[in-house]
Amino acid sequence: MTAVIAVLVVLVILVLIGLAMSIRIVRQYEKGVVFRFGQITGARDPGLRLIIPFADVMHHISLRIVTMPIQSQGIITRDNVSVDVSAVAYFRVVDAIKSVIAIENVSSAINQIAQTTLRKVVGQHTLDETLSETDRINLDIRRILDVTTTEWGVDVTLVELKDIQLPDTMKRAMAKQAEAEREKRAKIISAQGEALAASALGEASDMMMAHPLALQLRNLQSLVEIAVDKNSTVVFPSPLMSTIGELGSFLSREATAAAPAPQPPLDRPDAQLPAKPVRLPVPDPVHVPAPNGATGTP
Numbered sequence: 001m002t003a004v005i006a007v008l009v010v011l012v013i014l015v016l017i018g019l020a021m022s023i024r025i026v027r028q029y030e031k032g033v034v035f036r037f038g039q040i041t042g043a044r045d046p047g048l049r050l051i052i053p054f055a056d057v058m059h060h061i062s063l064r065i066v067t068m069p070i071q072s073q074g075i076i077t078r079d080n081v082s083v084d085v086s087a088v089a090y091f092r093v094v095d096a097i098k099s100v101i102a103i104e105n106v107s108s109a110i111n112q113i114a115q116t117t118l119r120k121v122v123g124q125h126t127l128d129e130t131l132s133e134t135d136r137i138n139l140d141i142r143r144i145l146d147v148t149t150t151e152w153g154v155d156v157t158l159v160e161l162k163d164i165q166l167p168d169t170m171k172r173a174m175a176k177q178a179e180a181e182r183e184k185r186a187k188i189i190s191a192q193g194e195a196l197a198a199s200a201l202g203e204a205s206d207m208m209m210a211h212p213l214a215l216q217l218r219n220l221q222s223l224v225e226i227a228v229d230k231n232s233t234v235v236f237p238s239p240l241m242s243t244i245g246e247l248g249s250f251l252s253r254e255a256t257a258a259a260p261a262p263q264p265p266l267d268r269p270d271a272q273l274p275a276k277p278v279r280l281p282v283p284d285p286v287h288v289p290a291p292n293g294a295t296g297t298p
Helices: 002-022 096-101 106-123 127-132 134-152 168-210 212-228 238-258
Strands: 023-026 030-036 039-044 047-050 056-062 066-076 082-093 154-165
Touching: 002 023, 023 030, 030 096, 039 096, 056 096, 066 106, 066 154, 082 106, 082 127, 082 134, 096 134, 106 134, 106 154, 127 134, 134 154
Parallel strands: none
Antiparallel strands: 023 047, 030 039, 030 056, 066 082, 082 154
8 A cells, every 4th residue: 555655656746747847838028939859840829838848849039129239340431431330230030930940049140240231331331421321321231131130030120320430530620621611601691691781781872862861860870879989079071061061051941941921910901011121322422622722521
């Protein structure tokens, strides 16, 4: 009886060990690839899965997007400028079976091919294109990587240039170029402003020529502006003084023309304006001979 109980206990233990070895848990973001005696039998979906102990081997393949930095490396552009470029790549496994049987280490392989592709693509562009057309370079790198990684069951979702390091001499040259470009724009804007100001002054001068009084008022305004500075001595140019005289004459004529003519009183309709005084001619003095030969006036 004791021997039977011992055998039963051993059998239970063996069953438990077999169950423990045959039970596998596949997570939601994984795929299970099962090999039976070295031959692939298929992929297992997430959940609780059973395999045959000592016969089946399961590999867990993650389907999440992997972020892989591409280390900085020296690259010579098409215009013979040496730059250090680093990037980052994002990829994920879309076919778990291919990623296991087609290549040994997916991450290492993608890292190496990404470095060579980055050097090849950047070397085909000039420095200005590398700095300004990063989107096109990213698309070119991704397109080249997809052609190779599709056979591995991997999809490269995104490639981005992370940093571009320039030599110090090139940085100084680019700074001088940017400064010259800003000076050019400033001079162009200043010239355009002067052209607009000259055009406005020309229109104003034409208007003042058509209206002389406007020019005189502008001269007076200039006097007011000079007086604001509280100068001890003010020098008036001669054209300005003649302008002030002309303005005074103009105001006098306007006042004379606007004055009403004299009217006779209303209570004497027959009254007439006083006649102008008549000046009579004065006769010349008569010279009368004085006694003893003297002359005199009577």
